[in-house]
Amino acid sequence: MRHARRKLQRIARLAAVGGLVCGGLMVSDAMAGEPSAPSADPVVSLVSRLGASRTAGNWTDADGRPVVAVTDAEAADEVRQAGAQAKVVRYSMDRLRSATEALQEAPRVAGTAWAVDYASNRVMVRADSTVSADDWSRMSGVAEGIGGFVHMERTEGAFTTRVNGGVPVFSGDGRCSAGFNVTDGRNNFILTAGHCGPVGTTWFRDGGGAELVGTTTEATFPGADFSLVRYENGERLNATNIVGIGNGRGVRIIGVADPVVGQRVFRSGSTTGFRSGKVTALNTTVNYPEGTVTGLIETTVCAESGDSGGPLFSEGLALGVTSGGNGDCDSGGTTFFQPASKALEALGVSLVGRVPAPGGSDGTGGPADPDPSSAAGAVPPGSSGSGVADRSIRITGITDFGGLGPGLVVIGASLVGLVGARWILSAQERRNFRNFYSASWG
Numbered sequence: 001m002r003h004a005r006r007k008l009q010r011i012a013r014l015a016a017v018g019g020l021v022c023g024g025l026m027v028s029d030a031m032a033g034e035p036s037a038p039s040a041d042p043v044v045s046l047v048s049r050l051g052a053s054r055t056a057g058n059w060t061d062a063d064g065r066p067v068v069a070v071t072d073a074e075a076a077d078e079v080r081q082a083g084a085q086a087k088v089v090r091y092s093m094d095r096l097r098s099a100t101e102a103l104q105e106a107p108r109v110a111g112t113a114w115a116v117d118y119a120s121n122r123v124m125v126r127a128d129s130t131v132s133a134d135d136w137s138r139m140s141g142v143a144e145g146i147g148g149f150v151h152m153e154r155t156e157g158a159f160t161t162r163v164n165g166g167v168p169v170f171s172g173d174g175r176c177s178a179g180f181n182v183t184d185g186r187n188n189f190i191l192t193a194g195h196c197g198p199v200g201t202t203w204f205r206d207g208g209g210a211e212l213v214g215t216t217t218e219a220t221f222p223g224a225d226f227s228l229v230r231y232e233n234g235e236r237l238n239a240t241n242i243v244g245i246g247n248g249r250g251v252r253i254i255g256v257a258d259p260v261v262g263q264r265v266f267r268s269g270s271t272t273g274f275r276s277g278k279v280t281a282l283n284t285t286v287n288y289p290e291g292t293v294t295g296l297i298e299t300t301v302c303a304e305s306g307d308s309g310g311p312l313f314s315e316g317l318a319l320g321v322t323s324g325g326n327g328d329c330d331s332g333g334t335t336f337f338q339p340a341s342k343a344l345e346a347l348g349v350s351l352v353g354r355v356p357a358p359g360g361s362d363g364t365g366g367p368a369d370p371d372p373s374s375a376a377g378a379v380p381p382g383s384s385g386s387g388v389a390d391r392s393i394r395i396t397g398i399t400d401f402g403g404l405g406p407g408l409v410v411i412g413a414s415l416v417g418l419v420g421a422r423w424i425l426s427a428q429e430r431r432n433f434r435n436f437y438s439a440s441w442g
Contacts, residue, residue, distance in 0.1 A: 041260075043068060046082050050075050052093040057118030060262030061085070067262075069118055089121040091149050099123045099146045100285065106142045109135045110289045111159055113336075115281035115298050118261055122149040124281070126334075128158045128326055130289075157326035157333060159286055161195045161225075162308035168270035169203040169213055169229070169309075171196075177270045177310035179321035180253060180340065181241045181352040182228070188352065190214070190229040191343060192309030193321055194221030195290065203229050218347060222291025225323040226343035227309075241318075241353045243311050245274040256341050256351055257317040258282075259297055265314045267299075267337075269307030269322060272329045277301030286336050288324060296336040302329040312337045318351060 043066045047055050056069035066084040070076050076086035096116045100123060103114050111130040116123055125143055127136055136154075143150040168175050169190070176196035182189050190203075190213070197203075197216050205211040212232050219227035241253035245268060259265060259279045266276045277300035284298040297312070297320050312320040320337030327333015344350060 042082055043084050043260075046079065046084070050078065052097070054092065056089050056091060056093045056096060056121055057116060058084075058260065059118050060260050062262075066260075067119075069121060087119075091121050096121075096123055096149070099150055100283075102146050103142065103150075104285060104292075104294070107138070108287055108292060109139055110287050111135075112139060113159055113284060113286040113298075115284035117151075117281060120151075122151050125150060125152045126155045127152070128155050130158050155326060155334070156331075159288060159324060159326050159336075161193070161288055161290065161324040162269075162271075162303050162305055162322055162335075168306065169205065170207045170209070171201050171203055172209075175207075175270065175306045176308045177268075177306065177322065178229075179309050179311045180243075180318050182344065182347075182349040183352050184349045188231045189217070189349060190231070191321060191340070191347075191349070192227055192229060193323055193338065194219045194225045194227040195288075195323070196227060196309050201229075220346070222288065222293050224295065224342070224346070225293050225338040226321065226347065228347055228349065241351055243268050243313055251313065252316060252353075253311070253313060253318050253351065254316045254353070255318070256344060257314075257319060258339060258341055259312075259314065259319045263314060265299060265301060265312055265319060267301045267303065267307070267310060267312050267322065267335070269303060269310035271304045271306035272302065275301050275303070275329065277335075280334075284336060286324065293323060293336075293338075295339065295342060296323055297339055299335050299337065300332070301335050302327060302333055303335040304328050312340075 043058055047058050047068060050070070054071050054075045056071065058066060058068040061067050067087055068079045068084050069087045069089045070079060071089060071092050073088065076088055079086035093116075100114060100116065103123070103125065109127070109131060111128040112125065112135075113128075114123055114125040123146075125139065127139065131139075136152075140152050143152050169178055169192070174196075176192055179191045179193070182191045197219065199216050199219050201216040201219075203213040203215070205213055214229045214231045217228050217230045221227070242250040243253055244250045245266070251266075259282070261279050261282060263279045264276065265279055266274065268274050279297060279299050281298035283294070284296040285292065285294045286296055299312070301312070303310075303322055303325055307322050308324070310322045311318065312322065318340040320339050321343070323336045323338050325333055325335035
């Protein structure tokens with residue numbers, strides 16, 4: 001009996017210690033520390049090799065595991081051998097893209113948006129509250145003509161740009177947010193949203209126009225949504241890219257990447273500050289009142305007027321700049337982002353202070369700066385300071401407080417189990433001690 005109790009106590013202690021280790025790992029997974037250099041994604045390479053006729057997108061599930069949609073059993077086997085989950089679907093990416101192209105060719109309806117939903121293997125068409133009954137009926141007819149895999153749904157609010165970011169920058173027409181610091185090797189710029197202002201727009205740090213930031217030199221909107229604001233006098237600052245997340249803290253941006261559906265992402269804006277959410281779709285088309293923008297990232301991150309142009313990022317990698325959406329940060333909503341990689345490529349600029357990826361690239365396939373320190377820095381986007389270079393910002397990691405809960409519960413339960421096992425052992429030892437001496441002394 002005594003041997004059985006000791007064995008049970010030993011098992012309880014081992015289980016408690018194991019729970020502490022597992023809980024610690026779960027908590028560490030919810031923490032984003034100093035980012036490391038971007039590395040190649042084997043799933044992306046696999047999808048590229050299989051091609052759009054045998055795959056239909058890839059995403060990350062709720063447990064953080066990569067999933068690839070495929071159209072045949074052989075492709076599914078290859079996906080599993082690569083360490084990812086395979087989901088066999090009916091429609092290939094080629095078929096889904098042909099549907100979005102057909103929607104693009106139909107008469108434009110402001111207030112509509114569409115994207116491929118990888119998980120459901122269909123095209124989702126959304127119409128906001130501004131779309132009339134006649135336009136809804138017409139769009140529904142177009143969807144039915146394409147096929148049953150095109151799904152129509154109504155959404156609340158209106159799809160609008162978020163003018164009015166990061167750090168606020170002001171023009172005579174409104175306010176936007178600074179996105180990322182970029183350079184062409186000669187001049188330094190802010191990458192922000194194209195709808196914030198046309199070429200020639202002058203930007204200031206304050207609404208009164210007392211402190212000049214720079215002037216918009218390139219802008220694309222609609223079609224895409226990005227622009228460059230060249231810093232006045234080509235200011236040379238520290239060669240870093242920092243996104244402010246509030247309370248004097250900032251996250252260093254070291255590279256550029258394209259997001260994955262299901263990925264947790266973060267956004268900073270001058271109106272609503274630091275927010276988080278998940279990527280729900282890629283290559284989204286949105287019909288704003290001002291025009292149509294394609295190739296956007298769709299997310300659950302909220303945004304409001306003035307957040308336009310602000311940075312979207314994850315794990316120290318620049319993902320995009322805020323374009324528009326619906327809803328607000330009280331009720332939630334959908335927000336769209338211009339992919340950073342496409343904007344940088346189109347503009348011929350690169351991030352300030354990026355870290356080369358393996359193979360000497362900057363994470364986007366382009367050449368890396370041989371000497372990052374030679375690139376002049378710029379305003380830390382998203383910082384709380386109003387100066388050109390707020391050196392008081394403290395570099396920090398990001399804690400996903402929502403993801404901390406399960407790990408903390410496991411740690412707490414394990415500690416209770418460990419203390420309980422020790423208390424049981426101590427009580428048994430005291431009982432044995434009393435029994436021994438009561439027998440010895442009669």
